[in-house]
Amino acid sequence: MSLKKKVLSVSLSSLMALGAVSAVSMPVHAVGNGPSAGNGAIQTSILHTYDSLVDYLKTQEAKQSAMELEIIGQTVKGRDIYMAKYLSNPNNPTILFLTQQHGNEQLTTEGALEFIKHLGTGKTKGVLDNVNVLIIPMLNADGAMGDVNFSLDNYLADGDRHLTRYNANYVDLNREHDKATNKMEPEARALHENVLKKYKIDYMIDLHHQGTLSETEGELVSGSILYPTTKNVKPEVLEGSKKLGSVVFNAIEPTGWGHLGKYAGESTNNIGRNGIAAYYDISTLLFEMRGMSDHYIKSYAIGQKSNGYLIKQTITTLDSTVRAIADGSIKKADTSFWDTLPTQKSRQGEESDE
Numbered sequence: 188m189s190l191k192k193k194v195l196s197v198s199l200s201s202l203m204a205l206g207a208v209s210a211v212s213m214p215v216h217a218v219g220n221g222p223s224a225g226n227g228a229i230q231t232s233i234l235h236t237y238d239s240l241v242d243y244l245k246t247q248e249a250k251q252s253a254m255e256l257e258i259i260g261q262t263v264k265g266r267d268i269y270m271a272k273y274l275s276n277p278n279n280p281t282i283l284f285l286t287q288q289h290g291n292e293q294l295t296t297e298g299a300l301e302f303i304k305h306l307g308t309g310k311t312k313g314v315l316d317n318v319n320v321l322i323i324p325m326l327n328a329d330g331a332m333g334d335v336n337f338s339l340d341n342y343l344a345d346g347d348r349h350l351t352r353y354n355a356n357y358v359d360l361n362r363e364h365d366k367a368t369n370k371m372e373p374e375a376r377a378l379h380e381n382v383l384k385k386y387k388i389d390y391m392i393d394l395h396h397q398g399t400l401s402e403t404e405g406e407l408v409s410g411s412i413l414y415p416t417t418k419n420v421k422p423e424v425l426e427g428s429k430k431l432g433s434v435v436f437n438a439i440e441p442t443g444w445g446h447l448g449k450y451a452g453e454s455t456n457n458i459g460r461n462g463i464a465a466y467y468d469i470s471t472l473l474f475e476m477r478g479m480s481d482h483y484i485k486s487y488a489i490g491q492k493s494n495g496y497l498i499k500q501t502i503t504t505l506d507s508t509v510r511a512i513a514d515g516s517i518k519k520a521d522t523s524f525w526d527t528l529p530t531q532k533s534r535q536g537e538e539s540d541e
């Protein structure tokens with residue numbers, strides 16, 4: 188074991204100890220809106236595996252004439268990375284949805300798969316005539332399957348696999364976005380070379396999961412959102428991001444189960460929300476759903492009884508933004524809510540995600 192590895196494993200166990208302390212002081216009853224903390228077993232077996240995701244996508248492609256699957260590259264371990272494409276007209280505005288840069292944040296992928304199914308039914312009839320949609324579910328398939336070159340023994344979830352934030356090389360893919368593409372990890376390189384550089388994309392939502400204990404106004408949040416905060420983003424691109432956030436906010440907040448805060452994020456371009464807006468002039472929005480599918484810190488992972496709300500939150504986000512772009516109403520979206528949206532705080536000082 189290298190010295191670096193040794194130091195790392197010590198710091199991970201200290202974090203685990205902190206997680207255990209947090210667990211003891213966690214409220215027994217659900218507080219506030221949204222899915223409740225520690226709700227049910229942390230169980231991975233109900234999630235799609237990479238293989239079942241690929242089967243699902245191929246089944247939908249066979250059923251849906253408007254949908255085409257593209258393989259945009261391969262993961263470190265050689266898994267094909269899929270993108271679902273709905274390109275009805277090159278002159279339409281285009282939105283990209285990206286899930287699971289972090290492999291342990293999977294309910295966004297479950298929601299994206301469900302949304303793909305909706306796109307093939309009468310539920311979204313006519314919408315696709317006026318908007319192009321690109322969906323990359325599970326960018327980090329190796330991390331999602333726990334097929335990585337480091338140990339996940341201290342991860343908490345039950346089931347036949349563990350899910351981790353990092354790719355197989357222990358790299359955080361959401362810190363790759365300011366590099367030359369030939370210096371990037373293969374998953375990030377596939378995204379940049381075969382999607383961001385190849386397609387004309389106007390909007391992007393980068394879907395993640397944060398910990399379970401963030402709140403605003405005394406209520407736990409069901410998620411948090413943020414526009415690009417890099418200095419290098421053009422004003423009109425930033426304005427598009429704020430409008431995208433407005434559409435999402437106004438779709439989620441009235442649901443009763445939805446309660447959103449503003450994410451406290453960094454302004455560096457290595458993060459997708461910032462770098463992709465700065466380098467490609469794409470209006471980006473970060474959406475952090477509550478609770479991860481697996482982690483070594485207990486307060487980060489969320490029990491399976493919350494799955495329904497969080498999957499629904501993803502579907503609502505994708506559906507509302509696709510419709511608002513298709514009918515042009517996004518152009519008139521009121522961005523003033525950002526001025527009063529409280530920045531979320533953690534009840535126990537846990538780290539955030541992104």
Ligand SMILES: [Zn+2]
Pocket residue numbers: 288289292394395396540541
């Ligand atoms: Zn994440």
